[in-house]
Amino acid sequence: MDDDRWTGLVLILGGLLWVWLALKLKNKSKPWRHFKMVAIGLTAVLVGIVFLFKLHR
Structure with missing residues (x-):
């Protein structure tokens, strides 16, 4: 996995954690x-x- 995919995975997990905390x-x-x-x-x-x-260009 390249850096963009790791960043995406971390953002998804962090966002879900943030919503759960909210x-x-x-x-x-x-x-x-x-x-x-x-x-x-x-x-x-x-x-x-x-x-x-990788939907960005």
Whole structure:
């Protein structure tokens, strides 16, 4: 595996971990922080998929 695929794999795993933490640490007093954390995690997963499958040019 080359560096781009390793980067993609790490981004996917890190993004999933970030989403899991966001769901676990959900706080009703600050709901926007939860949505931001989930958005950041899902963005990392999507970028990781792009790197993993080399959809970039």
